[in-house]
Amino acid sequence: METTLVSQSLDRVEADAVVVLLFEDDAAPAELKGSSAWPSAWIDELRASGEFTGKTGEIAVQHLPQGLKAKRLVVAGGGKRDKFDAPALRRAVGTAVRALKQKGVKTLAFLLAGADPEAAVEGAILGNFEPDRHKTSSDAKSLDTFVLIAPDSARAAFERGKILGDAQNFTRELVNEPANLMTPSLLAERARAMSAEVGLECEILDEPRMRQLGMGSLLGVAQGSAEPPALIIVRYKPATPAKTSDHLGLVGKGVTFDTGGVSIKPADGMEKMKYDMAGGAAMLGAMRAIAQLKPAIPVTALVPAVENMVGSKAQRPGDIVTSLSGKTIEVLNTDAEGRLILIDALTYAQRLGCTHLVDAATLTGAIVVALGNVNIGVFTNNDALLARVLAAAKAEGEKSWPMPLDDEYKDLLKSAFADLANIGGRWGGAISAAYFLKEFAGDTPWVHLDIAGTAWLDDAKPFLAKGPSGVAVRTFTRLALDW
Numbered sequence: 001m002e003t004t005l006v007s008q009s010l011d012r013v014e015a016d017a018v019v020v021l022l023f024e025d026d027a028a029p030a031e032l033k034g035s036s037a038w039p040s041a042w043i044d045e046l047r048a049s050g051e052f053t054g055k056t057g058e059i060a061v062q063h064l065p066q067g068l069k070a071k072r073l074v075v076a077g078g079g080k081r082d083k084f085d086a087p088a089l090r091r092a093v094g095t096a097v098r099a100l101k102q103k104g105v106k107t108l109a110f111l112l113a114g115a116d117p118e119a120a121v122e123g124a125i126l127g128n129f130e131p132d133r134h135k136t137s138s139d140a141k142s143l144d145t146f147v148l149i150a151p152d153s154a155r156a157a158f159e160r161g162k163i164l165g166d167a168q169n170f171t172r173e174l175v176n177e178p179a180n181l182m183t184p185s186l187l188a189e190r191a192r193a194m195s196a197e198v199g200l201e202c203e204i205l206d207e208p209r210m211r212q213l214g215m216g217s218l219l220g221v222a223q224g225s226a227e228p229p230a231l232i233i234v235r236y237k238p239a240t241p242a243k244t245s246d247h248l249g250l251v252g253k254g255v256t257f258d259t260g261g262v263s264i265k266p267a268d269g270m271e272k273m274k275y276d277m278a279g280g281a282a283m284l285g286a287m288r289a290i291a292q293l294k295p296a297i298p299v300t301a302l303v304p305a306v307e308n309m310v311g312s313k314a315q316r317p318g319d320i321v322t323s324l325s326g327k328t329i330e331v332l333n334t335d336a337e338g339r340l341i342l343i344d345a346l347t348y349a350q351r352l353g354c355t356h357l358v359d360a361a362t363l364t365g366a367i368v369v370a371l372g373n374v375n376i377g378v379f380t381n382n383d384a385l386l387a388r389v390l391a392a393a394k395a396e397g398e399k400s401w402p403m404p405l406d407d408e409y410k411d412l413l414k415s416a417f418a419d420l421a422n423i424g425g426r427w428g429g430a431i432s433a434a435y436f437l438k439e440f441a442g443d444t445p446w447v448h449l450d451i452a453g454t455a456w457l458d459d460a461k462p463f464l465a466k467g468p469s470g471v472a473v474r475t476f477t478r479l480a481l482d483w
């Protein structure tokens with residue numbers, strides 16, 4: 001989809017549809033009140049009939065509007081004006097895009113009317129995404145062009161929105177690919193291609209190299225698959241050296257398919273486990289945006305990519321592995337594999353000089369029990385870094401909720417035969433998983449995002465298709481930009 005900004009008046013814009021937001025408690029956008037292009041009789045009638053009240057998600061379409069060049073004038077509900085913020089705008093634009101593209105609209109113009117250009121463009125780009133690449137014929141239609149009607153002063157924010165929306169859809173494409181088309185090697189190839197495209201450094205550690213380094217925890221997970229593992233490393237360096245020695249490390253879980261291994265998962269719903277690399281894909285999406293938006297600090301992304309399979313070479317419950325850190329782990333459940341690959345990447349990130357670590361992972365079903373599909377669960381060993389991450393998430397409208405990590409939880413991970421067990425029993429499963437990671441973050445400030453409940457939409461929303469959400473891409477990009 002093309003995205004452009006025009007600074008014309010509404011009546012001069014050529015499009016299949018121009019969309020104007022109307023609120024529950026407002027008659028017309030300020031700049032249109034009294035304008036001859038504004039069909040107040042139609043609007044009054046819509047309101048009087050109760051057909052349109054201004055609630056979020058509502059839409060009314062007038063064809064061949066008088067005095068406008070556009071083929072349709074669309075009013076879309078913005079909800080209550082005093083509750084209207086960037087997330088509400090993102091949703092409203094996404095909803096209009098999804099409703100109108102299905103009606104055959106190819107060029108959609110949106111009157112910004114003083115709202116946030118960044119969120120508006122993001123809403124359009126995200127709403128236009130369909131997870132239908134592999135359908136030879138699809139009912140889902142798409143916009144060709146989104147036109148933002150806004151003053152020229154909105155251009156910088158508009159460009160940022162474009163970069164962030166595209167980065168998030170890049171992540172969604174990766175996550176949506178089935179596991180036969182998104183093996184660790186193929187994910188590494190995508191990372192390489194993306195890096196070349198936007199000017200990032202990309203290095204892939206292969207199995208022999210990881211063995212040489214001593215990444216026994218990661219390799220234990222990988223050994224059950226015929227697909228070789230890869231540790232994807234993508235580096236961004238600011239053109240002018242940063243004033244601080246801070247170096248942000250972004251570590252993302254890249255399990256391209258999670259059968260559970262020998263501790264196998266139930267068949268029902270297992271197909272969804274192609275999204276178990278959503279954390280890694282979010283980091284690659286964030287790096288893509290970071291390369292274009294150029295924050296002042298160096299950022300290194302590490303994506304340990306493996307396939308968790310069953311087979312004669314797969315690791316067994318009870319196996320003991322030695323991690324890169326030297327700590328030994330008793331693998332009591334092969335389905336708790338995310339933490340096993342992440343810890344070797346976390347240790348390696350510290351060796352690469354990262355001073356602050358943030359990881360994202362579809363780590364536990366337990367976080368879905370705790371927070372549902374609404375909030376990301378956030379864990380930390382450092383309140384200052386936590387505050388930064390939560391501020392970035394809030395600014396980007398990605399709901400996140402801090403979870404506890406008291407020392408008492410450590411007891412859950414006791415093993416009779418190794419330094420640590422890889423599972424912590426029935427209760428507080430998202431916390432024991434996070435605690436396991438914490439043991440390997442050491443003194444380095446670290447924040448962990450469990451995105452198991454938020455990285456995939458089981459049902460479409462009016463503003464987003466079913467499937468991968470691309471959550472956390474915007475948060476991580478903002479975190480780096482605001483450092």
Ligand code: BES
Pocket residue numbers: 258260276333335336337338362363364365366423424429452453
């Ligand atoms: N990838 C799963 C977590 C998951 C579950 C993500 C549901 C998305 C939806 C992870 O590897 C896993 O299987 N975790 C286990 C841990 C358990 C064995 C301690 C879980 O959550 O059941």
Ligand code: ZN
Pocket residue numbers: 258260334335336337338
């Ligand atoms: Zn698992």
Ligand code: ZN
Pocket residue numbers: 255258276335337338362363
């Ligand atoms: Zn998993």
